Amino acid sequence: MGRIVEFLLIAAMVTVLFGAKRLPQLARSLGESLRILKSETRALRDESGERIAKAPRAAAETVRTIQAAPGDASTARPVTEQRPGRPH
Numbered sequence: 001m002g003r004i005v006e007f008l009l010i011a012a013m014v015t016v017l018f019g020a021k022r023l024p025q026l027a028r029s030l031g032e033s034l035r036i037l038k039s040e041t042r043a044l045r046d047e048s049g050e051r052i053a054k055a056p057r058a059a060a061e062t063v064r065t066i067q068a069a070p071g072d073a074s075t076a077r078p079v080t081e082q083r084p085g086r087p088h
Contacts, residue, residue, distance in 0.1 A: 018026060
């Protein structure tokens with residue numbers, strides 16, 4: 001019973017602080033941020049596994065892009081990486 005009262009008290013405080021109109025917007029932003037974090041983490045994990053599995057690549061690499069959200073190609077931008085021994 002005590003946990004329910006604590007949860008309701010915290011929910012009421014959050015509603016008072018941010019306002020009922022902004023809560024859905026905040027939840028949407030948080031969800032989008034978590035999706036981006038998850039996709040970037042997955043990409044890094046896949047990339048590191050790929051490096052271990054394959055031999056070093058040739059100098060010509062494919063151009064990679066970072067997207068603001070999965071499936072959002074309108075805000076994609078090229079990734080530039082610095083490599084040791086090569087001025088950038």
